Amino acid sequence: xxxxxxxxxxxxxxxxxxxxxxxxxxxxxxxxxxxxxxxxxxxxxxxxxxxxxxxxxxxxxxxxxxxxxxxxxxxxxxxxxxxxxxxxxxxxxxxxxxxxxxxx
Amino acid sequence: xxxxxxxxxxxxxxxxxxxxxxxxxxxxxxxxxxxxxxxxxxxxxxxxxxxxxxxxxxxxxxxxxxxxxxxxxxxxxxxxxxxxxxxxxxxxxxxxxxxxxxxxxxxxxxxxxxxxxxxxxxxxxxxxxxxxxxxxxxxxxxx
Numbered sequence: 001x002x003x004x005x006x007x008x009x010x011x012x013x014x015x016x017x018x019x020x021x022x023x024x025x026x027x028x029x030x031x032x033x034x035x036x037x038x039x040x041x042x043x044x045x046x047x048x049x050x051x052x053x054x055x056x057x058x059x060x061x062x063x064x065x066x067x068x069x070x071x072x073x074x075x076x077x078x079x080x081x082x083x084x085x086x087x088x089x090x091x092x093x094x095x096x097x098x099x100x101x102x103x104x
Numbered sequence: 105x106x107x108x109x110x111x112x113x114x115x116x117x118x119x120x121x122x123x124x125x126x127x128x129x130x131x132x133x134x135x136x137x138x139x140x141x142x143x144x145x146x147x148x149x150x151x152x153x154x155x156x157x158x159x160x161x162x163x164x165x166x167x168x169x170x171x172x173x174x175x176x177x178x179x180x181x182x183x184x185x186x187x188x189x190x191x192x193x194x195x196x197x198x199x200x201x202x203x204x205x206x207x208x209x210x211x212x213x214x215x216x217x218x219x220x221x222x223x224x225x226x227x228x229x230x231x232x233x234x235x236x237x238x239x240x241x242x243x244x245x246x247x
Contacts, residue, residue: 007107015105020116021123028124029131033186040126090120097113 006095013058014089018043018051023086026061026078034074052076060085130187134180135195136241141176143237145169146206150230153213154221198240205233 014023021041026032038048055061060082064075078086108116149169156162209229212219219225 010105010107012105021119024120024123025127027120028127029187031187032127036130036186040123090117093108093113093116096108097110097117099110 006092009088009092009095011085011089013055013060014086018047019055020089022048022051022055022076023060023078023082023089026076027083027086029077031064031075031077034076037076055082058082127187133245136245138176138180139195139198139237139241139244141179142173142202143234143241145172145176146202146237147230147234148172150209150213150226150233153226154223194240194243198236198244201236202233205229205236209233 014020018041022037025037025040034045034048034052038045041048043051052061052063056063059079062077062079064077066073066075146169149165152165153162156165209232213225213229214220
């Protein structure tokens with residue numbers, strides 16, 4: 001029996017470029033401010049909002065509204081499911097990068 | 105879904121590493137700084153007990169200790185940056201262990217006759233109360 005190709009372990013939700021970048025940023029932090037993620041991923045507010053909404057629907061990201069002084073802030077963090085999914089996705093990427101694997 | 109080639113997979117992994125490095129650069133050391141201050145202040149408070157002579161002296165050490173903890177807590181709140189690292193479950197574990205040692209140590213040391221000025225009680229306790237904070241600070245430091 002041949003070993004399953006690592007592409008089967010890739011997560012379709014995470015695989016999109018912007019979503020991957022957002023997940024990668026949040027995976028390294030406990031929590032990050034919306035603006036910090038936006039600047040790091042280099043997208044507009046609206047693109048990040050849509051991306052976060054998708055990840056939130058998938059159960060991968062949690063959104064918290066808060067204040068720094070009187071200024072409203074939005075904080076993003078990975079859920080436990082999001083951390084597990086990102087870890088598995090990175091493991092699959094590493095297996096592909098370390099290849100060689102057949103294309104089938 | 106487009107399956108990444110080994111090259112593009114490696115590029116994605118490098119991007120994830122770069123994102124992690126950026127988070128580490130920007131992370132505030134507030135959590136670990138708070139735990140170091142709390143551990144050292146608690147140890148100092150316990151070490152002051154055997155030499156504190158009288159209720160006023162004990163009260164003075166308590167006031168100094170409370171001010172140190174309040175100052176550290178204020179710095180912790182103010183020091184939150186735009187990205188937070190170091191507030192994981194381990195932070196809570198360190199705080200819980202510190203609280204338990206502090207409560208038991210103080211309760212026993214101030215109620216059991218003969219312990220109030222006994223170095224043999226307070227000195228090991230000073231190490232015990234600082235240990236969870238310092239260990240937590242080490243594990244929660246930004247890196």
